[in-house]
Amino acid sequence: MSKQDNFRKQVKSIYSILVVSFIMVLLIGALGVMYMIDPSVFSYKKDTPDSKVVNVSPENDDRDKIENGIHLRTGLKDGEGLMTVVNNCTNCHSAQLVIQNRMNQERWVETIRWMQKTQNLWDLGPNEKVIVNYLVTNYPPKSKGRREALTNIEWYPLNE
Ligand code: HEC
Incomplete structure (x- = not known):
């Protein structure tokens, strides 16, 4: 193998390493941009909210x-x-x-x-x-010492 051939081979391999790294940088960059645009792209699960969002606005008088x-x-x-x-x-x-x-x-x-x-x-x-x-x-202190007597009770006979 001539010296020139050897040199060519080396240049070729350096060139392919450069190409591969360039592609990787591009890929990582693209992923980064995707992440910036929509981080949910990378979440494993679709984020479906499992609890209802409560409307806390003052107009919501139901609350x-x-x-x-x-x-x-x-x-x-x-x-x-x-x-x-x-x-x-x-x-x-x-x-x-x-x-x-x-x-x-x-x-x-x-x-x-x-x-x-x-x-x-x-x-x-x-x-x-x-x-x-x-x-x-x-919520003042309770003044009654015990509960009021029960009124209006429907008694029922005990069957032995
Ligand atoms: C920053 C948090 C916090 C806020 C706000 C708060 N509390 Fe408490 N409170 C506590 C904690 C913690 C306890 C102890 C709970 C326990 O013992 O499980 C407690 C206990 C109590 C107790 C029971 C006390 C006892 O002797 O057992 C009452 C009554 C109470 N709070 C009333 C209130 C009232 C009225 C307010 C509004 C002014 C209020 N709390 C706001 C944290 C808070």
Whole structure:
């Protein structure tokens, strides 16, 4: 094999390496562009949302429907300051936690302070007054020691 032939072979192989790398760069670039245009192209599964998107716009009044004095979504009683309570007190835990607790003003404020100190509850600012007022009005301490006597009972005979 002549020297010239050898040289040609080397040039040829370098040339093909260059061509292959060039094609690879082109491919990767194309994939990159595709990804930028629509990242979902590369997701294995089609992203079909499995939960319905809830329309949270204020016009959607279904979401904050009140029936028989109860805010349906949370179960809280309707009253002055209801939405302030819904917006500040149902983010971390269910409104049930609020409903189950009945306290006087002092203890409601204490509970809020406790959450602010230990649970990252934010400063409620002027809303605090509105919230505490709502809570004391709608969820005051229960004064009845026991349930009311049952009335209107349909008794049925026990068959032995
Ligand atoms: C930043 C999150 C967060 C927010 C917002 C929040 N809380 Fe809480 N709250 C908690 C956590 C955490 C607990 C403890 C839950 C548990 O014990 O499972 C709690 C517990 C409670 C309890 C039960 C306290 C007890 O002694 O058992 C009540 C009542 C309560 N929250 C009322 C409210 C009210 C009213 C608001 C609105 C002002 C509110 N929460 C807003 C985090 C929050």
